[in-house]
Amino acid sequence: MLLKDKVALVTGGARGIGLAIVERFAEEGARVVLGDVSVEEGAACAHRLSQAGYPVCFTPLDVTDAGSISQALEAVIKNFGGIDILVNNAGINSNATVIQSDPAEWRQVLEVNLVGAYFCSKIVAAHMAANQRGESIIFLSSQAGKRGEAGASAYAASKFGLLGLMQCLALELAPHGIRVNAVCPGNVDTPMLDWLINDSAHQDGLPVSKARQALLAALLRTIPVGRLASPQEIANVVVFLASPLASYITGESINVDGGQLSG
Numbered sequence: 001m002l003l004k005d006k007v008a009l010v011t012g013g014a015r016g017i018g019l020a021i022v023e024r025f026a027e028e029g030a031r032v033v034l035g036d037v038s039v040e041e042g043a044a045c046a047h048r049l050s051q052a053g054y055p056v057c058f059t060p061l062d063v064t065d066a067g068s069i070s071q072a073l074e075a076v077i078k079n080f081g082g083i084d085i086l087v088n089n090a091g092i093n094s095n096a097t098v099i100q101s102d103p104a105e106w107r108q109v110l111e112v113n114l115v116g117a118y119f120c121s122k123i124v125a126a127h128m129a130a131n132q133r134g135e136s137i138i139f140l141s142s143q144a145g146k147r148g149e150a151g152a153s154a155y156a157a158s159k160f161g162l163l164g165l166m167q168c169l170a171l172e173l174a175p176h177g178i179r180v181n182a183v184c185p186g187n188v189d190t191p192m193l194d195w196l197i198n199d200s201a202h203q204d205g206l207p208v209s210k211a212r213q214a215l216l217a218a219l220l221r222t223i224p225v226g227r228l229a230s231p232q233e234i235a236n237v238v239v240f241l242a243s244p245l246a247s248y249i250t251g252e253s254i255n256v257d258g259g260q261l262s263g
């Protein structure tokens with residue numbers, strides 16, 4: 001087991017990639033706290049996993065609220081006695097050109113994806129450093145954190161920003177023995193993709209099934225391996241980065257994109 005007895009907090013762990021990370025961490029022997037704004041969904045996932053014998057619990061968490069993050073950290077410490085790993089996974093998407101974008105929505109994407117990850121890292125890293133316990137912080141950036149895309153300015157700005165934050169934090173935490181890295185997924189089959197399809201259908205006045213067909217066909221043309229990623233394929237790389245197998249890796253971002261950024 002790669003993460004035996006490690007304690008991890010995964011933000012946005014109620015579904016999609018976050019849930020796959022929680023499940024893979026638990027399979028690798030970690031004790032996991034799943035934090036999410038989606039309380040019913042998160043609590044149900046944690047209940048299901050703990051019923052299956054995994055030490056997983058849920059805490060309500062809004063990454064845009066520093067008080068909520070401190071409470072989530074307290075819940076981790078109360079349940080499992082400390083924290084070794086933080087995964088900054090919580091995120092939202094947007095789908096509008098700069099000209100058409102709503103400034104409040106634009107700011108909200110930055111607030112959740114970038115400022116939220118900053119606050120979680122600040123609060124958890126301070127605890128790790130003060131207690132001389134802490135091994136790894138991992139950010140979910142994106143291929144949109146390395147290459148721009150029309151209609152994705154807020155999302156891309158937040159994901160490019162995460163890579164800058166990740167590199168600075170890696171330098172600051174290296175003396176404390178804490179490694180800091182990022183994963184840059186391509187297109188992953190999760191509820192976030194469904195949200196994008198629904199939003200495109202709405203904007204283009206198409207039935208959802210037609211919008212799905214059109215978006216998937218367009219995406220698949222750009223993915224060399226010819227398919228979307230599964231959430232588990234992203235989670236496997238997060239497990240690797242959190243584990244001793246990655247003991248000399250810090251300040252790095254790994255593309256998990258089926259070759260998309262190579263084209």
Ligand SMILES: NC(=O)c1ccc[n+]([C@@H]2O[C@H](COP(=O)([O-])OP(=O)(O)OC[C@H]3O[C@@H](n4cnc5c(N)ncnc54)[C@H](O)[C@@H]3O)[C@@H](O)[C@H]2O)c1
Nearest residue numbers: 012016017037038062063090091142185187188190191192
């Ligand atoms: N799906 C993709 O194709 C893809 C590609 C690249 C990167 N990513 C990134 O991976 C991460 C997970 O994406 P996903 O596809 O699983 O998304 P998702 O929408 O399926 O799940 C996101 C989770 O984050 C939670 N969340 C949203 N706002 C929150 C907040 N303020 N506080 C706490 N939790 C909050 C949601 O409730 C949800 O459980 C995101 O950061 C996303 O940007 C996804």
